[in-house]
Amino acid sequence: MVVRDKSPTPPPPHERGRLASYAARPGLAAAATFCVALAAMIAAQRWFDPTWLLCLAAALFLAASAYLLTRARRNGSARGMENQSAVNEARMMAIIRSSMEAIITIDERQRIVIFNPMAEQVFGCSAMEAVGGPLDRFIPERFRAAHAQHVQQFGGTGVSDRQMGTQRVLSGLRANGEEFPLEASISQIRDGNTRLYTVMLRDITDRVKAERAQRQAREELRELSANLQNIREDEKSRIARELHDDLGQQLTALKMDIASVEQALIDSADVPLRAQLQGMRRLIDATVASVRRIAADLRPVMLDDLGLIPAIEWLSNDFTNRYGIDVERDIETGDARFTQAGATALFRIVQEALTNVARHADATLVMLSLRAESPNFVLRIADNGQGAHRSGEAGGKSFGLLGIRERVHMLGGAVEIQTAYGKGFALTVTMPAQTVQSQEVQT
Numbered sequence: 001m002v003v004r005d006k007s008p009t010p011p012p013p014h015e016r017g018r019l020a021s022y023a024a025r026p027g028l029a030a031a032a033t034f035c036v037a038l039a040a041m042i043a044a045q046r047w048f049d050p051t052w053l054l055c056l057a058a059a060l061f062l063a064a065s066a067y068l069l070t071r072a073r074r075n076g077s078a079r080g081m082e083n084q085s086a087v088n089e090a091r092m093m094a095i096i097r098s099s100m101e102a103i104i105t106i107d108e109r110q111r112i113v114i115f116n117p118m119a120e121q122v123f124g125c126s127a128m129e130a131v132g133g134p135l136d137r138f139i140p141e142r143f144r145a146a147h148a149q150h151v152q153q154f155g156g157t158g159v160s161d162r163q164m165g166t167q168r169v170l171s172g173l174r175a176n177g178e179e180f181p182l183e184a185s186i187s188q189i190r191d192g193n194t195r196l197y198t199v200m201l202r203d204i205t206d207r208v209k210a211e212r213a214q215r216q217a218r219e220e221l222r223e224l225s226a227n228l229q230n231i232r233e234d235e236k237s238r239i240a241r242e243l244h245d246d247l248g249q250q251l252t253a254l255k256m257d258i259a260s261v262e263q264a265l266i267d268s269a270d271v272p273l274r275a276q277l278q279g280m281r282r283l284i285d286a287t288v289a290s291v292r293r294i295a296a297d298l299r300p301v302m303l304d305d306l307g308l309i310p311a312i313e314w315l316s317n318d319f320t321n322r323y324g325i326d327v328e329r330d331i332e333t334g335d336a337r338f339t340q341a342g343a344t345a346l347f348r349i350v351q352e353a354l355t356n357v358a359r360h361a362d363a364t365l366v367m368l369s370l371r372a373e374s375p376n377f378v379l380r381i382a383d384n385g386q387g388a389h390r391s392g393e394a395g396g397k398s399f400g401l402l403g404i405r406e407r408v409h410m411l412g413g414a415v416e417i418q419t420a421y422g423k424g425f426a427l428t429v430t431m432p433a434q435t436v437q438s439q440e441v442q443t
Contacts (some may be wrong), residue, residue: 007399011432013284014204022419051161071148073123078354094182095113096116097117098114099116099118099200100118101118101200101201101202102116102118102119102121102200102201102202102203103116103118103119103198103199103200103201104116104130104135104138104198104199104201105196105197105198105199106135106151106194106196106197106198106199107194107195107197108155108194108195110134110135110136110148110151110197111132111133111134111135112130112131112132112133112134112135113131113196114131114198115127115130115131122172122174122182122201122203123138123172123175124174124175124176124304125138125175125176129178133382135147136148137173138172138173138174139171139172139173140171140172140179143170143171149156151186151197152245154186154197155188155195155197157246162187169182169183169208170182170183170184171179171202172203180203180205181203181204181205181208182201182202182204183200183201183202183204184199184200184201185199185200186198186199186200187200191285202334208267222406222409222410225406226406229406229407229410233299233344236298237298237299237304239295239298240295240296240298240299240301241295243294243295243298244289244292244295246303247291248288248291248292248295249268251284251287251288251291252288254284254389255281255284255288258277258280258284259281261277262274262277262278262281265277273344291385296314296318300314300315300347302314303343303344303347304340307337307338308338308342308343308346308347309331309333309344309370311343311347312329312331312346312347312350312368312370313329315347315350315351315354316329316354316368319354319358319366322358323358325357325358325363325364325365325366326342326364326365326366327354327365327366327367327368328365328367328368329368329369330367330369330370330371331368331369331370331371332367332370332371332372333370333371333372333377334372336372336377336433336437337437337438338436338437338438339357339435339436339437339438340352341411341436342411342431342435342436342437342438345407345408345410345411345431346370346377346379346431346436347434348407349379349404349407349408349427349429350368350379350381352400352403352404353381353404353427354366354381355400356401356425357381357383357385357425360385360386361383361385361386361424362385362386363383363384363385363386363424364384365383365384366381366383367380367381367382367383368380368381372433375432375433375434376413376430376431377430377433377436377437378428378429378430378431379428379429379430379431380426380427380428380429381426381427382424382425382426382427383424383425385424385425385427386421386422386424387419387421387422387423387425388419388420388421388425389422401417404427404429405426408429408431411431411432411434411436412431412432412435412436413429413430413431414429414430415427415428415429416428416429416430
């Protein structure tokens with residue numbers, strides 16, 4: 001059901017003069033009739049003629065009636081306008097009172113004029129206590145001077161409204177002394193010679209708490225991921241050492257025993273036995289090579305013994321031998337020495353990037369560069385492959401890229417990906433020198 005407002009609508013200002021002139025026309029006509037009758041009476045010199053006296057009385061009555069009617073109409077129009085103004089003001093106050101935002105209106109002295117029910121709820125203070133008092137009581141003391149200056153500057157701009165605290169969360173002060181975060185917007189109007197400022201406030205305590213909890217959970221997940229990465233690296237190192245040392249040594253000893261048996265049977269006529277021993281020796285050689293390759297994939301011994309640069313050189317050569325993809329290297333780090341965490345992170349990033357090239361890029365050439373660009377180290381791996389033809393591929397949905405991002409984040413670095421379909425894929429990692437370089441070298 002639609003309820004229509006049947007209250008009279010006041011005429012616009014430019015129509016009021018015209019309506020007043022229309023209302024005055026009956027009075028003017030009656031006055032003119034009276035004047036004509038009086039003039040005719042004087043001209044005829046019939047002062048006591050009943051007919052002329054009756055006409056003169058009728059004209060006088062019409063003039064008086066028209067005058068009284070005009071006054072009544074004017075008074076009724078003024079009362080209608082006053083009633084409409086009162087209705088509009090009541091509507092506005094009803095809207096303010098029912099608003100879900102805290103609304104506070106202050107004058108030029110920053111004294112509170114309007115304090116709606118939601119403001120009472122947010123600040124824990126009744127409107128009776130707040131109206132007429134200073135706004136400062138709801139602002140923490142350390143922010144009062146800046147807030148007063150902001151309002152003053154805003155009043156001089158002439159702008160009707162503005163967001164307050166768009167780059168940061170503002171602070172409010174409840175009546176019980178508790179501080180809380182809020183968002184605010186301010187507007188201004190001129191009421192006669194007085195300027196009024198209206199501030200709309202929103203208590204965002206719950207949102208700030210949720211965001212803080214989300215950030216804390218994210219940081220805890222990152223710390224967990226970093227711890228798992230460290231555990232994984234330690235486990236890889238342990239398995240690689242056991243494969244290289246224990247299993248490799250045992251296979252080597254078995255190979256030497258077979259060589260001794262072969263030497264003992266060199267004069268034997270048992271040719272099939274000698275052939276079988278030679279096959280066993282070849283199988284052991286292949287097994288030793290596989291063990292060494294697996295151990296190197298887990299963690300190259302040279303990464304711990306010789307450092308990052310020789311390990312990257314070995315990784316590049318091994319990649320070319322396995323997949324037939326050339327790797328052009330441009331490594332210029334000077335005499336920098338890397339921390340174990342920094343060397344491991346950079347090596348794993350190169351390893352993962354080359355693995356992605358072999359799996360997805362369909363490339364024939366990889367350009368690998370690692371350069372010292374103070375105060376950072378910049379690692380870049382680019383290929384001439386097919387690139388990514390969907391934005392999601394460059395957005396880090398791959399677990400390999402997610403792992404790279406996490407490693408870089410742990411060391412305070414940044415990752416940049418440049419790709420386009422048919423134009424290859426480029427991964428650029430920037431690491432702060434202070435997090436990947438040994439402290440004794442930096443000093």
